[in-house]
Amino acid sequence: MSFESIFGTAPDGSWRAPGRVNLIGEHTDYNDGVVLPIALPNEIVVTAGKRSDGRIAVSSVGHDAVIEFALDELAPRSVDDWAAYPAGAAWILRESGYPIGGANLLFESDVPTGAGLSSSAALLCATSIALLGLVDVEVDPAEVARLAQRAENQYVGAPVGLMDQTASMCCTAGHALAFDIQSGSLDQIPFDPSADGLTLLVVDVKAPHRHADGEYAARRKSCESAAAQLGVPALRSVAFDSLDETLARLDDEVDRRRVRHVVTEIKRTEDAIALMKAGRLREVGPLFTASHVSLRDDFEVTVPELDVAVDTALAAGALGARMTGGGFGGCIIALTATDSAAPVLDAIEKAFAEKGFTAPSALAATPSNGASRIN
Ligand code: ADP
Ligand code: MG
Numbered sequence: 315m316s317f318e319s320i321f322g323t324a325p326d327g328s329w330r331a332p333g334r335v336n337l338i339g340e341h342t343d344y345n346d347g348v349v350l351p352i353a354l355p356n357e358i359v360v361t362a363g364k365r366s367d368g369r370i371a372v373s374s375v376g377h378d379a380v381i382e383f384a385l386d387e388l389a390p391r392s393v394d395d396w397a398a399y400p401a402g403a404a405w406i407l408r409e410s411g412y413p414i415g416g417a418n419l420l421f422e423s424d425v426p427t428g429a430g431l432s433s434s435a436a437l438l439c440a441t442s443i444a445l446l447g448l449v450d451v452e453v454d455p456a457e458v459a460r461l462a463q464r465a466e467n468q469y470v471g472a473p474v475g476l477m478d479q480t481a482s483m484c485c486t487a488g489h490a491l492a493f494d495i496q497s498g499s500l501d502q503i504p505f506d507p508s509a510d511g512l513t514l515l516v517v518d519v520k521a522p523h524r525h526a527d528g529e530y531a532a533r534r535k536s537c538e539s540a541a542a543q544l545g546v547p548a549l550r551s552v553a554f555d556s557l558d559e560t561l562a563r564l565d566d567e568v569d570r571r572r573v574r575h576v577v578t579e580i581k582r583t584e585d586a587i588a589l590m591k592a593g594r595l596r597e598v599g600p601l602f603t604a605s606h607v608s609l610r611d612d613f614e615v616t617v618p619e620l621d622v623a624v625d626t627a628l629a630a631g632a633l634g635a636r637m638t639g640g641g642f643g644g645c646i647i648a649l650t651a652t653d654s655a656a657p658v659l660d661a662i663e664k665a666f667a668e669k670g671f672t673a674p675s676a677l678a679a680t681p682s683n684g685a686s687r688i689n
Contacts, residue, residue, distance in 0.1 A: 315373075315375075317361045317363065320373050320380060320418075321363060321371065321418040323363055323418065324363065325362055325363040325420075326362060326364055326448060327361075327444075327448070327688075328360060328361040328444075328687075328688045328689055329359070329360050329362065329440055329443045329447055329685065329686070329687050329688060330357045330358065330686060331357060331358055331360075331435075331436045331437075331438075331439035331440035331482045331483070331684075332353040332355070332356065332425070332436060332481075332482055332485070332682055332684065332685065333353070333354045333356045333357065333431040333435075333436050334351045334352065334353050334354060334431065334435070334477075334478055334482055334485065335351060335354060335431060335516050335638055335639075335679055336349055336350065336351045336477065336481075337350045337351065337352060337490050337505070337586065337598075337638075337647065338350050338579070338582060338586050338598075338601060338602060338605050338636070339579060339580070339582075339583035340605060340613075340636075340637075340638065340641075341533060341537075341576065341579065341613055341615070342495075342550075342576060342579050342583065343475040343476075343495050344475060344534055344537065345537050345541075345549040345550055345576045345580075346495050346496040346548035346549070346550035346551075347495055347549075347550050347576065347579070347580045347583070348493065348494050348495065348580060348584065349495070350490045350493075350583055350586065350587065351477060351478075351480075351481035351490065351493070352481070352485055352489070352490045352505060352679060352682070353481055353482060353486075353681065353682045353683060353684050354425070354516075354677070354679055354682060355677075356423075356424045356425040356426070357423070357424065357425060357436060357440075357682075358421055358422070358425055358433065358437055359421070359423070359440070359688065360419050360420065360421050360422075360440045360444045361419070361420045361422075362417050362418065362419050362420075362444040362447070362448055363417065363418045364416070364417060364448050365415070365416030365417055365418060366415070366416065367416055368384060368385050368386060368415065368416045369382055369384050369385065369416045370382070370383055370384075370385060370400065370401070370404055370417050370418075371417075371418045371419070372397050372400045372419045372421070373419070373420050373421070374396065374420070374421040374422075374423070375422045381395075383397075383401055385408060385414070385416060388401060388404060389405070390402075390468055390469050390471070391469065391470075391471060392405075396437075398469065398470050399434060399438050399465075400419060400421075400437065400438075402465035402470050403438045403442045403461075403462060403465050404445060405465065406462075406464050406465040406468070407442060407461065412445075412446060412449075412451055412453070413449055413451065414445040414448070414449055414451075415448065415449055417444070417445060419444060421437065423436070423437075426518055426675070428523075429518045429644060430518075430638070430639030430640065430645050431516070431518075431645065432478040432481070432482065434470075434472070434478070435462060435466070435474075436482050436685075438462035438479065439462050439479055439482040439483055439685045440685065442461060442462055442465075443458060443685050443686075443687070446458075447687055455483040455484050455684060455685070456480065456500065458479075458483050458685075459482070459483040459484065460476065460479070462479040462483075463475070463476045463478075463479045466479070476493075476495070477493060480493055480500070481493075482685055483684045483685050484684050485681070485682065485683065485684040486681075486683055486684065487681060488504065488505065488506040489503055489504060489506075489681055490502075490590065491503070492583075492587050496548075496550050501587075503587050503590050503591060504590060504591065504593070505595070505681050506681065507595065507649065507652075507681075510596065511651060512596070512633070512649060512650065512652060513649075513650050513651075513652045513654075513655040514648075514649055514679040515627075515632075515647065515648045515650060515655055515658060515659060515676055515679070516638075516646075516647055516676065516677050516679045517623055517627075517645060517647075517648065517659070517674050517675070517676045518674055518675045518676070519617075519619035519643065519644070519645065519646060519666075519674050520619070520671070520672040520673070520675070521618075521620070521642075521643040521644075521672075523642050523643040523644075524617065524642055524643070525642065526641070526642040526643065529615065529641075530640055533572065533615065536569050536572040537549055539569065540564055540570075540572065540573045543565070543569075544560060544564070549573060549576045549577060549580075550580065552576075552577050554578070554580070554581040557574065557578070560577075561573060561574060571612040571613070571614075572612065572613060574608070574612050575608045575612035576613075578608055578612075579605060579609075582605055582608075586598045586601045595649075596633055598633075598634065598649065599633030599634025599649045600633075600634055601634065602634035602636040602647065602648075602649060603624070603634045603635060603636065605636045606620075606624050606635065606636035606637055606646075609636070609637055609641060613641075615640065615641025615642060616637055616641055616642075617643060618669075619666070619671050619674075620637040620641070620643075620644075620646055622662075622665055622666070622669060623635070623646045623662050623665075623666075623674065624636060624637065624646050624648075626658075626662045627646070627648040627658050627661070627662060629661070630661035630662075631650065631651070631654045631657065632648040632649060632650045632658050633649045633650060633651070635648035635649070647679070659676050662674055662676075
């Protein structure tokens with residue numbers, strides 16, 4: 315259905331915001347660490363038209379109903395289901411004093427939902443820049459990301475960090491975005507696998523997210539209590555060089571392994587950034603694999619589907635592979651020579667069929683631009 319046939323008027327413009335995948339730096343964000351996402355070519359496009367009655371109507375291709383609400387009546391969770399995301403974006407913009415008005419919004423997306431590729435952040439960011447664009451207000455992309463995070467935290471009620479929205483707003487093509495959570499700095503790091511004859515595969519292992527929320531909370535708690543016992547504000551402050559001595563000061567064996575993951579992961583992320591800056595992309599592969607082993611054995615957030623996909627990718631010739639995202643489901647990434655990408659994917663599909671797992675799906679992740687106006 316076209317915009318005109320749904321809303322009965324012509325649109326004023328369209329905007330886009332991409333999904334993201336994190337290359338390395340997993341479970342480091344809430345420890346004041348460093349993350350390294352890229353924006354995906356997969357994105358949410360929103361076509362938007364102004365309304366003069368202070369109401370917002372939203373429709374999404376593949377979802378049946380048009381959902382409508384009044385700007386003046388928005389309050390946290392006043393709109394539910396998927397429309398909570400665009401409603402949340404409108405709510406936080408109003409709360410923050412931006413003079414947005416009513417709008418008709420039609421969304422169309424090729425970001426898989428619920429796969430850990432941040433369709434939720436893309437939806438929030440696309441809505442935010444469309445509502446601002448309709449009233450010709452320019453806002454710094456990093457600030458839009460902070461607003462989108464507050465909408466997801468306070469309106470939708472999801473306790474997410476700032477990585478996803480920042481990636482969707484601030485990434486650039488041919489680069490990964492080094493986001494230092496402690497300092498807030500954003501650095502564009504050259505990352506163009508195709509220029510090196512490489513491909514970054516993203517494989518959705520289609521595993522149900524088992525106990526993900528409770529396990530996530532338990533990991534955060536472990537990190538916080540270990541930091542308290544060590545007398546540091548966050549695990550970022552634990553030096554890699556004296557890690558063994560530091561671990562010996564912790565009473566709890568499980569906490570020791572959680573801390574070892576976080577501290578070694580921050581080091582791997584810094585090493586990956588240095589290699590990418592030096593143009594030594596192939597050497598980043600083993601860091602991905604080491605990250606997976608740490609997430610599997612020390613942080614214990616993998617599931618059989620993630621482990622089988624990584625092991626199979628490596629056996630089929632990938633330079634490196636790891637789970638990405640919070641774990642307990644979601645996706646793996648694999649860095650492969652471009653002519654190995656298809657055989658690696660075939661091997662994973664075959665292994666999943668043999669194990670009786672749901673068939674996986676894959677995309678080639680070209681590092682893409684953050685959110686922008688299309689026309
Ligand atoms: P992820 O961000 O990993 O994709 P989330 O559970 O955080 O997973 O967000 C997925 C939710 O975002 C969906 O359940 C839906 O409510 C909303 N969403 C994402 N994409 C769209 C879309 N194109 N149209 C409508 N809602 C969407
Ligand atoms: Mg999400």
